[in-house]
Amino acid sequence: MDELHHDQDSRHRVEPRHVDAVLHLLGTHEPSLDAITSGRARLLAEATATTTVNGPEPRRKRRRGRLIGAGLSLAMAAAVAAVVPAVLSEDTISVVARPSTSSHPAAEPTARQILLAAAVAMEKAPASGDYWRTATVTRWMLTDPTRSYVLEEGRSIEEWLAKRPDLQSWRIGQDLGVKPATPQDEAAWRAAGAPTSWRYPKDMETENLFAVPFGPLKAAAGERTAERLRGKWKGSAGDMAGDSMTWEEVRAIPGETGKLRSYLEERIGRLELSGSGMDVKEARAYILLRDCVGIISGLPASPEVRASAYRILASLPGIQAEGETTDPLGRRGQALSYQEEIEPGLFSKVQLVVDPGTGLLLAEVRTNTTTLANGRRAELRVSTSYRAIGWTDERPELPAYRS
Amino acid sequence: MRMTAPPNTPGRLDDAVLIEQSRHRPESFAMLYDRHFGDIYRYVAARVGPQTADDLASETFLVAFRKRHDFDPGRGVVRHWLYGIATNLLAGHRRSETRRLEALARVPPQDPAEGEHADRVAAQVTAAGARRRLAAELSRLPDGERDVLFLVAYGDLSYEEIAQALDIPLGTVASRLHRVRRRLRAALDDLTAESGGSDG
Numbered sequence: 001m002d003e004l005h006h007d008q009d010s011r012h013r014v015e016p017r018h019v020d021a022v023l024h025l026l027g028t029h030e031p032s033l034d035a036i037t038s039g040r041a042r043l044l045a046e047a048t049a050t051t052t053v054n055g056p057e058p059r060r061k062r063r064r065g066r067l068i069g070a071g072l073s074l075a076m077a078a079a080v081a082a083v084v085p086a087v088l089s090e091d092t093i094s095v096v097a098r099p100s101t102s103s104h105p106a107a108e109p110t111a112r113q114i115l116l117a118a119a120v121a122m123e124k125a126p127a128s129g130d131y132w133r134t135a136t137v138t139r140w141m142l143t144d145p146t147r148s149y150v151l152e153e154g155r156s157i158e159e160w161l162a163k164r165p166d167l168q169s170w171r172i173g174q175d176l177g178v179k180p181a182t183p184q185d186e187a188a189w190r191a192a193g194a195p196t197s198w199r200y201p202k203d204m205e206t207e208n209l210f211a212v213p214f215g216p217l218k219a220a221a222g223e224r225t226a227e228r229l230r231g232k233w234k235g236s237a238g239d240m241a242g243d244s245m246t247w248e249e250v251r252a253i254p255g256e257t258g259k260l261r262s263y264l265e266e267r268i269g270r271l272e273l274s275g276s277g278m279d280v281k282e283a284r285a286y287i288l289l290r291d292c293v294g295i296i297s298g299l300p301a302s303p304e305v306r307a308s309a310y311r312i313l314a315s316l317p318g319i320q321a322e323g324e325t326t327d328p329l330g331r332r333g334q335a336l337s338y339q340e341e342i343e344p345g346l347f348s349k350v351q352l353v354v355d356p357g358t359g360l361l362l363a364e365v366r367t368n369t370t371t372l373a374n375g376r377r378a379e380l381r382v383s384t385s386y387r388a389i390g391w392t393d394e395r396p397e398l399p400a401y402r403s
Numbered sequence: 404m405r406m407t408a409p410p411n412t413p414g415r416l417d418d419a420v421l422i423e424q425s426r427h428r429p430e431s432f433a434m435l436y437d438r439h440f441g442d443i444y445r446y447v448a449a450r451v452g453p454q455t456a457d458d459l460a461s462e463t464f465l466v467a468f469r470k471r472h473d474f475d476p477g478r479g480v481v482r483h484w485l486y487g488i489a490t491n492l493l494a495g496h497r498r499s500e501t502r503r504l505e506a507l508a509r510v511p512p513q514d515p516a517e518g519e520h521a522d523r524v525a526a527q528v529t530a531a532g533a534r535r536r537l538a539a540e541l542s543r544l545p546d547g548e549r550d551v552l553f554l555v556a557y558g559d560l561s562y563e564e565i566a567q568a569l570d571i572p573l574g575t576v577a578s579r580l581h582r583v584r585r586r587l588r589a590a591l592d593d594l595t596a597e598s599g600g601s602d603g
């Protein structure tokens with residue numbers, strides 16, 4: 001049978017009862033908090049030393065003491081790491097409202113109105129199905145090795161998480177290849193001889209958000225491949241603020257808005273934030289915002305919980321409506337934005353594109369700018385677009401190659 | 404064991420992308436530490452005990468950080484690469500690992516509590532015997548076979564993943580696991596060879 005053929009789980013090579021006997025004999029030792037924090041401090045000390053020596057630009061060099069002394073707890077660091085990919089865990093994070101520079105015509109909906117409309121629509125989403133499916137397209141930009149134009153790389157990922165034990169959970173991924181980011185970049189790329197692979201010098205100077213790729217970058221897209229989720233991953237329903245959540249834990253999240261807020265605040269309150277160099281209040285507000293986005297964008301929680309996450313977002317300061325927009329996949333939606341401080345004094349704009357009609361988050365887009373070799377200012381964007389988030393009775397279309 | 408989220412969960416950056424970032428923002432590497440320290444620690448602690456593991460698990464990430472330029476995303480995922488580094492570091496602690504297993508093989512069975520049913524006492528003695536036989540067998544396993552067994556048991560790695568982590572051919576992994584299975588079977592399942600009762 002096809003399935004048996006592909007299920008080359010190494011556990012089949014060692015009797016499961018023997019593996020259990022080994023686990024039973026030697027036990028499972030959890031690291032002490034002390035081991036976690038001192039190991040992390042060692043790593044950061046080395047990282048800081050590296051930054052000091054090879055820091056790309058003096059502007060971004062850090063005071064040595066700041067990182068070593070940061071002493072961010074693992075939970076907090078994981079929280080920030082998991083929800084704010086482009087943000088250093090040590091950075092001060094701010095969601096304080098900044099004065100808006102653009103004035104919106106009165107006819108345009110406010111962020112609050114959009115989020116509340118999305119909440120109402122979300123309540124009608126299906127509450128169950130055979131699979132919890134999330135399908136995303138992630139794209140990120142980087143300059144070519146000569147900094148003459150901007151390239152965009154992409155990857156698509158589908159995750160099919162089955163709650164029922166008789167169904168397989170899958171992750172299907174595909175590298176979407178590399179291409180010039182905009183028509184202007186395409187012109188510069190053609191002028192450079194339209195290369196289809198790019199090799200970066202190891203010591204290339206880079207800027208925030210993205211770094212030099214390892215091997216040569218290739219224009220061609222990759223194969224679509226499927227990976228069966230097994231072992232520990234199979235039991236996980238996703239994660240929130242860096243903590244993996246079991247299905248039971250997700251089911252236990254309260255749906256009513258006030259209760260959800262208390263539940264999240266209680267979890268956030270347990271994070272050790274003092275001594276991190278952050279303003280604790282700001283950090284908590286930020287994590288609350290990110291937890292809500294996390295619930296909306298991927299956790300298999302009930303429609304009620306997801307609607308409440310929108311309602312909490314509607315009550316938070318610092319989120320602004322930017323009017324109708326097109327997401328990276330060309331779909332129309334309402335843009336909401338807030339500022340994220342990715343390094344002290346360096347802000348990055350985060351845009352959430354929401355479809356208030358369905359309550360679905362269409363995309364999350366982070367934008368920074370860079371200066372190319374000829375002095376042109378260019379945008380460097382990192383985006384995740386959601387093609388699907390929710391329950392379905394459909395089955396994954398599996399490619400020939402599976403592991 | 405603690406649940407670990409898949410590395411490519413939507414909304415979070417791929418481990419490989421984080422390594423790329425860490426090339427010019429070395430602190431980004433701390434995120435990989437946060438994601439994988441627990442797993443690596445449990446693997447190392449099972450083999451050399453919690454005390455040595457404190458140091459060795461954190462050493463794993465320092466080595467990984469220094470070698471981050473060598474990580475090749477085409478040859479497996481970051482998590483497996485970290486297991487490979489930890490396994491290389493464990494090679495410097497073979498003696499303490501086997502001493503620990505030998506000690507486990509010598510642990511006497513606990514005295515049965517007073518008034519306990521004879522059947523249960525017998526079952527306990529048998530279990531203790533099996534534990535000691537297992538510990539003894541593990542201490543005798545060739546290093547390479549012990550590596551693959553622990554990567555399966557504690558890392559939940561498939562044999563392709565082990566091949567990538569240890570940079571050895573797939574066939575080598577398969578034959579090592581095959582030998583491990585035969586040896587464990589002989590040690591644990593062949594109870595006629597060594598009766599539980601006489602095992603004290």
